[in-house]
Structures are given as C-alpha cells and as structure tokens.
Amino acid sequence: MKIGLEIHVQLNRLRSKLFCGCRADYYTLSPNSNVCAVCLGLPGSLPVLNSGAVRQAIMVSLALRANPSTRFNFVRKNYFYPDMPKNFQISQYDKAGGAPVSKGGEMELTTDAQKPLRVKLTRIQIEEDPGRLFHPSGLGSSKYTLVDYNRAGVGLLEIVTQPDLSTPREARLLITKLRSILEHLGVCNTSLEGAMRVDANISTDGNNRVEIKNISSYKDVERALEYEAVRQSQLIALGKPIERETRHWLEEKGTTSSSRAKEEEQDYRYFPEPDIPAVELTEDYIKDIQGSLPELPDSRASRFCREYGLTPYDAGVLVLDKALADYFEETVRLYPKPRIVSNWIQTELLRQLNEKKQEISELRFGPKELAEMLSMIDKGEISGKTGKKVVMEMALTGEGPKSVVERLGLARLGDEAAIRALAQTVFKENPNAVKDALKNPEAVNFLVGQIMKKISGRADPEITNRVVRGLLKAQTSS
Numbered sequence: 001m002k003i004g005l006e007i008h009v010q011l012n013r014l015r016s017k018l019f020c021g022c023r024a025d026y027y028t029l030s031p032n033s034n035v036c037a038v039c040l041g042l043p044g045s046l047p048v049l050n051s052g053a054v055r056q057a058i059m060v061s062l063a064l065r066a067n068p069s070t071r072f073n074f075v076r077k078n079y080f081y082p083d084m085p086k087n088f089q090i091s092q093y094d095k096a097g098g099a100p101v102s103k104g105g106e107m108e109l110t111t112d113a114q115k116p117l118r119v120k121l122t123r124i125q126i127e128e129d130p131g132r133l134f135h136p137s138g139l140g141s142s143k144y145t146l147v148d149y150n151r152a153g154v155g156l157l158e159i160v161t162q163p164d165l166s167t168p169r170e171a172r173l174l175i176t177k178l179r180s181i182l183e184h185l186g187v188c189n190t191s192l193e194g195a196m197r198v199d200a201n202i203s204t205d206g207n208n209r210v211e212i213k214n215i216s217s218y219k220d221v222e223r224a225l226e227y228e229a230v231r232q233s234q235l236i237a238l239g240k241p242i243e244r245e246t247r248h249w250l251e252e253k254g255t256t257s258s259s260r261a262k263e264e265e266q267d268y269r270y271f272p273e274p275d276i277p278a279v280e281l282t283e284d285y286i287k288d289i290q291g292s293l294p295e296l297p298d299s300r301a302s303r304f305c306r307e308y309g310l311t312p313y314d315a316g317v318l319v320l321d322k323a324l325a326d327y328f329e330e331t332v333r334l335y336p337k338p339r340i341v342s343n344w345i346q347t348e349l350l351r352q353l354n355e356k357k358q359e360i361s362e363l364r365f366g367p368k369e370l371a372e373m374l375s376m377i378d379k380g381e382i383s384g385k386t387g388k389k390v391v392m393e394m395a396l397t398g399e400g401p402k403s404v405v406e407r408l409g410l411a412r413l414g415d416e417a418a419i420r421a422l423a424q425t426v427f428k429e430n431p432n433a434v435k436d437a438l439k440n441p442e443a444v445n446f447l448v449g450q451i452m453k454k455i456s457g458r459a460d461p462e463i464t465n466r467v468v469r470g471l472l473k474a475q476t477s478s
C-alpha cells in the first residue's frame, strides 16, 4: 500500500488574512463580519501579500528540511463553488512557469516498532483558504446550505508528501509529528477545528490511485485511510477494478463516497496571478530565519534525555504534543524529579485524557496541582496508590489535591494508637490467623492486609507492621 498526503495548515496565528487586513482569528467573529472588498474579490480591489505569512512559510520549510525558493510567484486557480466568492483561489503551482515557496523536504518518524521512517516531501505552497459552508442538517440531507466568508482569504500552507507511507497508522504518525512541529514553531493553533485538513491518496498493490478529499480533522486521517484500504482490498478480492477517482470522507458515517464531479488539472485553467508580483527573497533573509528557529521536537527530545535522564521512548512520547511537553517541564520546575513526573504523566494523566478523549489543555488541573500531589506522596501524607485516586478526582472536579484528600478522607493514617485499635479488632475477628502468625512469620502479612483493607490501604505500612509484631509478641509472652 502506498499513501501520500496533502496537508493544509492554516496560518491562524497571524494577525491578518493572506492578502488583506481582515483578521486571521475568523472563528471568534459572527458570520460574514470579517470580510472586505479584497477577500470578497470585488471589482477594483487589489491584494497585498502578508509578509508575516511568507516568513512563517519559510520557517515551516526550514523546519521540514525543504529548500526555500529565493524567487516564487502566485497563480490563479479558477473554479466555481459557493465557498469561493472571487471564483478563483490565489495559490501556487509547480508547473506552467509557477514556482512554489519551497521544494523537497523530509520528515523523520519513529514507527510503533521504534524504527526510523523517512518520508520525503514534494513541495510546500502558500494559498488562501476558502469560506465555510454549513449544511444545517448534515451533508446530503439539508434543504439549504449556509455560507460564511469570515475564513475566505486566511493563509494556508499546503504540504505535499511523496507516497512514502505504507499504512494508515504511519499517516497518523506523520500528522502527529507535523502537528507538534507546527505548534513548536507557533504558526498554527492546531486544536482549532479545521486548522489542519488532509487530502490523502492511496493505492493498493499497484492499482489505481484513489484520492480522499475533505478529511477536515487531522484525527480522522487514520480512520478514513483504514476504511479506504478495506474497501479496496474487498474489490481486489472480488476481482473488480479499482477506479481512479476522488472520494469524499463522510465524517459522521465513517465512510468514503465517490464524488461525481471530478475536476482535472486543466479544468482549473491556472495562469500567473496578475495582481501580485513575483516575490524575491535574499539568502540573508532565509539565513536569519534559520538562525532564529525555536527548539523543535527532535532536539527537545534529545535535551529531555540529556537534561532529565529520560529514555528516548519517554522523551519521544512527551514531545509529540507540545502542550504535553510544556506541562512536563513546568511540573519538573516545581517538583524536580523528572523521571517520576514523566511516569505519572505517561500513565495516569494520559489515561485520564484517553478515557475522556481530551487534550492536555482541557485537563482540569495544571502542573502546580500535579507537583503538589507528588510532594504529598514524598512527605508520606498519602500513599502512591492514593495519589492515583487523587489524580482521578482532580481530573473530574478540578479541585486541588489537598482539598480532594480532605473531602474524601484519604490522608494516610500515621497515628499509632488508631492503628493499634484497628489491629486489635482484626486480631479478634481472625483468631486462627493470629495462631498461624505466631508460628509462621509469613502469615503476619495477612493480618497487615486485613488492617489495610479496613481503611482502604491508607495505614502507614511501617507503623502497621510494627504494631502487628508488637501485639503478636505480647500474645506469646502472656
């Protein structure tokens, strides 16, 4: 199986759209209020290229080891669709005299089997986002469609990979890694719905290539490709041909469906954009950006191993999500035992997030509360086991650890008199075990276990052991 991806990344951290002064944070505004003559394509309006978008495109290119062009230009891609008020999209193209912002590039992934996988990139181009269509009762069943042009003209990068991926899972790994790189560069708020959209092409056993369009959430890429892989292998098993076609991903149904109108490249009638001159960049400009790139996931992972003594695997898991890596470092700043923090994040925190299908930013407690809870374990105020329960409660209610421990009465019982009273009850209830324990020291553990059970493991184990041995001694001497 061969899979290639075209990933559209919204430059939604810029102040303005790609060619006009309208805001890039279109999603915060009421429909159709973030528009002007330029992004609506009204006669006589002229686009002006956003230099911040060029800078970010070069940052992404360099981070993905692509070669930025010192001269590139824009083309018009003509098509008629209600989400495109101008009836054309200003884009880039690598044919017909067009030159995209960069060519080549490469991403290195780590497969689930911990093997390196290199995926080559074809090109990166700058283009504008269309508006948004809403189908109030779902695609295909709505009587009418609503359109919002707030998004029309927001900057996009299209990142095109070669068909170097061989499973849907690898496609997911690539998207995850790319997402982390974009977050580290600070060019895209990727958790925003539609901020990363994917078209994927997939061919099985050298058969025709099928393109899946419209995967509007990066989380769906694996699911859409898995569906398509099964559909294609069923056709092959039945001896039926696989048509070369474009299919749409239907998110609600979890299936793909053939899209009847297939545009061919010539239908777009590309021609050079007459309103925007070619852009020339100096080598110094590119060098300057190269020199100011922030720390990226791979070097951050190496630093985590070096500075905090984490294993490459653990460091790799943390840096694949910038917010998670930030959470880790902030907790370590407050509670400087990195390996313990990493373990808690990778077991208890990730479990909470997976169960609730949440992202770390949605977690109801922060590094401060986690650090506080870990210090409580160190001070013997709660046991490690209780700590897990506290984390669960904090995730549920957003309370701090002290308040959870108090409300649920989870504090470790270190009061010797109280433990002795419990032990005496347990001795009375289990006379045979007491007789056993007098002869067989291993049976002592049973009695300790019974005491723990009475107060759900909260008794201080050292004191409990001492109390039980003391009581047994008293029995033999009496």
Ligand SMILES: [Zn+2]
Residues within 6 Å of the ligand: 017, 020, 021, 022, 034, 035, 036, 037, 038, 039, 040, 153
């Ligand atoms: Zn505008």
